[in-house]
Amino acid sequence: METIPLFKVHMPESVADPLLETLFSGFIGQGPKVEEYEGVLSKYFNNNNVVTLNSGTAALQLSLRLAGVGHGDEVISTPMTCTATNMPILAAGAKIVWADIDKDTGLICPHSIESKITNKTKAINMVHFGGIPCDIDSINQIAASYNIKTIEDGAHAFGSEYKGKKIGNHSDFVIFSLQAIKHITTIDGGLLLCKSDEDAKRAKLLRWYGIDRDTPRKDFRCEENIVEYGYKFHMNDICAVIGIEQMDYVDNLVKRHISNADFYDKNLNDIDKVRLIPRSSEALSASWLYTLHVEERDQFMKYMSENNVATSKVHERNDKHDCFADSACDLPGVDSFCSTQISIPVGWWVTDEQRQYIVDLIKRY
Ligand SMILES: Cc1ncc(COP(=O)(O)O)c(C=O)c1O
Structure with a gap:
């Protein structure tokens, strides 16, 4: 696979x-x-x-x-x-x-x-x-x-x-x-x-x-x-x-990102080991990423990778770079978010079978 x-x-x-x-x-x-x-x-x-x-x-x-x-x-x-x-x-x-x-x-x-x-x-x-x-x-x-x-x-x-x-x-x-x-x-x-x-x-x-x-x-x-x-x-x-x-494709591409994200929202919401990002009724995310929180992230990433699903933190906090050192300050929200956030595949290329496979995999984790 x-x-x-x-x-x-x-x-x-x-x-x-x-x-x-x-x-x-x-x-x-x-x-x-x-x-x-x-x-x-x-x-x-x-x-x-x-x-x-x-x-x-x-x-x-x-x-x-x-x-x-x-x-x-x-x-x-x-x-x-x-x-x-x-x-x-x-x-x-x-x-x-x-x-x-x-x-x-x-x-x-x-x-x-x-x-x-x-x-x-x-x-x-x-x-x-x-x-x-x-x-x-x-x-x-x-x-x-x-x-x-x-x-x-x-x-x-x-x-x-x-x-x-x-x-x-x-x-x-x-x-x-x-x-x-x-x-x-x-x-x-x-x-x-x-x-x-x-x-x-x-x-x-x-x-x-x-x-x-x-x-x-x-x-x-x-x-x-x-x-x-x-x-x-x-x-x-x-x-x-x-x-x-x-632009002939964008509506369908975005729709598919959103559909995959909705599927994860519905099917991953009562799993102990992952915590989903709460949604606001005032906003619709085009879900370029589907980010969730996992406590033992390295272990989760290894498990997903061994089962052929890519995951990534996508972005590292910028304030750790020397070029931004002058701006250093306490940021407890950043500390917390960064310690557990991880993204799973959600884009237009993820098929119905693949998103079900990903959900089943996470349920077995
Ligand atoms: C959040 C964010 N802002 C800005 C950019 C910069 O965009 P570009 O690569 O087109 O310069 C990126 C690029 O990936 C991004 O992820």
Whole structure:
């Protein structure tokens, strides 16, 4: 029996023809396919301010810039995430201030956020770990009362919903990753969704050196004055054409993640040795991960591996890295969550038979 993987790349064969057509079209940079993809995504998210980029990390970096984060500022964030969430804060010259997380869900805790706010706080990062939406309204209310911007890291949460609306509509900035193993991929890519039209307009300038690509140009070279420096963060037409094709599949992919997660919720909930993450009635997780808690985790991982099921902690707490040492503080929720959390296969590739096999295996553990 082959091991049931924790992640799988979704690349439909139907992408081959449009991909080859764009590849040999003579235009492979940021062009008509990027524009078309942004149109498709705007409909999907019901948000007109979608900016495509070359990675989720670039989207985070750009949102910090738009939020006005610079040298000497503080950004409140969670260590329970991919390092990509937090590296851009250091790159912006700001200080990371860790807030604690809920020991069961792994999500950043609004009370802890509020207790960490100072007059230097410029932004708050919340990560929808595994796809489970954070308590967005509480965090945004706190942020608004201190005039602080919020950034949602939705890298795990493509298709997740909060209070009946897709993630991508609730905060100043929301980012997604389209890296290889996310719900959908463009090989590499990222999205930034902005609340305000002005931020989206500025993001489109900053993603390409600060140059306005829409003004008529006399020459191939840019003769326009560049008002503020930008980056090379734009998406290209090759990635965009893959992204457009993925959108024909995304609803079914997300549905299957959710169906598998529901199956585990129903069938694993009364087993002594595992503890499930409690669900909120206000949020729907697109379940990029299915994370549960097990006390003797190493032993559980060995057991699952010997029975051909991949498991992983997926992310290590970021605050243990030397590069984040300046932010060290006590985080009992992180200590607790990190000591028992483990993810099992939940994605679109997990069949009915495989999810039943996984449940039976865990029941026998
Ligand atoms: C939580 C989180 N944020 C941000 C990122 C960064 O995305 P990308 O790899 O597209 O830069 C990732 C990537 O895996 C992630 O898991």
